[in-house]
Amino acid sequence: MSKTKQQLHFETLAIHAGQGPDPAYGAVMTPIYQTSTFAFKGVNQPGPFDYSRSGNPTRKALEDCLAALEGGAYGFAFATGQAAEATLLSLYAPGDHLIVHDDLYGGSYRLIVSQLQEKGIAVDFVNLRDLDAFTAAIRLNTRAVWVETPTNPLMNLIDLAAISAIAKVHGLTTICDNTFLSPYFQRPLDFGIDVVLHSTTKYINGHSDVVGGGVITRDPALAERIGFYQNTMGTCAGPQDCFLVLRGIKTLALRMEAHHRNALAIAHWLEAHPKVAQVLHPGLESHPQHELARRQMSGCGGTFSFRVNGGQEEAFRLLSAVKLFTLAESLGGVESLIEHPWTMTHVSMPEEVRRSVGITENLIRISVGIEHQDDLLDDLAQAFQQV
Ligand SMILES: *Cc1c(COP(=O)(O)O)cnc(C)c1O
Numbered sequence: 001m002s003k004t005k006q007q008l009h010f011e012t013l014a015i016h017a018g019q020g021p022d023p024a025y026g027a028v029m030t031p032i033y034q035t036s037t038f039a040f041k042g043v044n045q046p047g048p049f050d051y052s053r054s055g056n057p058t059r060k061a062l063e064d065c066l067a068a069l070e071g072g073a074y075g076f077a078f079a080t081g082q083a084a085e086a087t088l089l090s091l092y093a094p095g096d097h098l099i100v101h102d103d104l105y106g107g108s109y110r111l112i113v114s115q116l117q118e119k120g121i122a123v124d125f126v127n128l129r130d131l132d133a134f135t136a137a138i139r140l141n142t143r144a145v146w147v148e149t150p151t152n153p154l155m156n157l158i159d160l161a162a163i164s165a166i167a168k169v170h171g172l173t174t175i176c177d178n179t180f181l182s183p184y185f186q187r188p189l190d191f192g193i194d195v196v197l198h199s200t201t202k203y204i205n206g207h208s209d210v211v212g213g214g215v216i217t218r219d220p221a222l223a224e225r226i227g228f229y230q231n232t233m234g235t236c237a238g239p240q241d242c243f244l245v246l247r248g249i250k251t252l253a254l255r256m257e258a259h260h261r262n263a264l265a266i267a268h269w270l271e272a273h274p275k276v277a278q279v280l281h282p283g284l285e286s287h288p289q290h291e292l293a294r295r296q297m298s299g300c301g302g303t304f305s306f307r308v309n310g311g312q313e314e315a316f317r318l319l320s321a322v323k324l325f326t327l328a329e330s331l332g333g334v335e336s337l338i339e340h341p342w343t344m345t346h347v348s349m350p351e352e353v354r355r356s357v358g359i360t361e362n363l364i365r366i367s368v369g370i371e372h373q374d375d376l377l378d379d380l381a382q383a384f385q386q387v
Pocket residue numbers: 080081082083105107108148152177179180198199200201202211212213
């Protein structure tokens with residue numbers, strides 16, 4: 001990326017990074033290069049692309065755009081967030097040890113446990129809000145530390161600068177899942193993190209019509225290995241999905257501002273509601289890590305959780321009474337969703353683990369969309385009357 005491009009603002013990069021007019025016909029929107037293979041110019045004269053698993057122009061546009069938005073140098077687009085994670089895990093070999101934050105997206109937890117156990121790679125799940133516990137878990141063969149912040153559904157934060165400072169002393173690679181905030185509100189590479197991971201399914205695409213993943217780094221040696229495994233494993237995203245994600249990215253800044261505004265207003269409203277026991281939102285002063293939120297995030301996105309007074313019965317009554325909020329898993333789309341972690345997204349966690357981390361029967365997670373705030377508040381108000 002040239003120097004002038006680095007000086008452009010986020011909103012401008014979202015629309016222009018990686019996306020010049022198409023060299024063939026000058027198409028202003030990046031074309032969908034729906035092709036598996038590319039003609040050679042002559043014997044022993046390949047063009048810039050030869051086969052779409054190894055590289056594709058639509059995918060390259062998205063990959064360059066993702067790299068620019070995260071302030072990275074190299075971007076990779078994957079078929080899903082899980083495919084991105086599986087590709088990153090291939091960097092590790094038997095005998096290696098990884099430290100993983102103990103409060104992680106359920107699918108990531110399942111992938112790490114199953115893949116690493118099969119390969120004979122040791123992993124410790126550690127509460128990385130406790131920096132002494134992190135230091136104590138580091139062994140001679142520890143290669144990487146894997147975090148997610150804010151966490152799902154409890155909205156706990158990890159201090160990225162502190163984690164990467166300790167990791168650097170011990171030569172560990174730092175990996176941060178930045179799905180919940182997108183680079184618009186948090187740029188982990190700026191805090192010394194080595195690798196940023198995304199489920200682009202969520203805010204980056206933002207329209208609930210694609211599953212996709214992304215990885216971004218500044219480190220050329222890591223980028224070479226990630227690119228090698230992306231090509232070797234065939235975990236890359238297809239051109240149609242890359243086109244849709246690129247289209248979504250163009251409005252990322254506008255959407256994130258709207259998600260943030262709506263969600264924070266709803267969080268304040270819930271905090272004052274007599275039928276709500278607790279609101280877990282890092283933008284509230286009542287959040288125990290509010291100071292850290294102000295330091296490392298420039299906004300909070302649209303997803304957070306709250307506890308209703310009572311238990312499962314009261315939670316179910318609210319979930320059944322909402323009309324605009326759709327009862328569904330996933331998050332980060334323009335439409336508002338509501339879900340019950342205890343019986344939905346986090347049901348695969350053993351009951352005692354759920355209870356010990358604070359995922360209880362009265363906990364509700366919402367992904368606040370970009371509808372008009374008053375309509376969303378009216379819907380919650382009428383739903384609470386049924387509780
Ligand atoms: C959804 C999600 C993933 C997995 O991504 P998929 O696109 O569903 O494969 C990983 N991490 C986080 C934080 C997520 O929310």
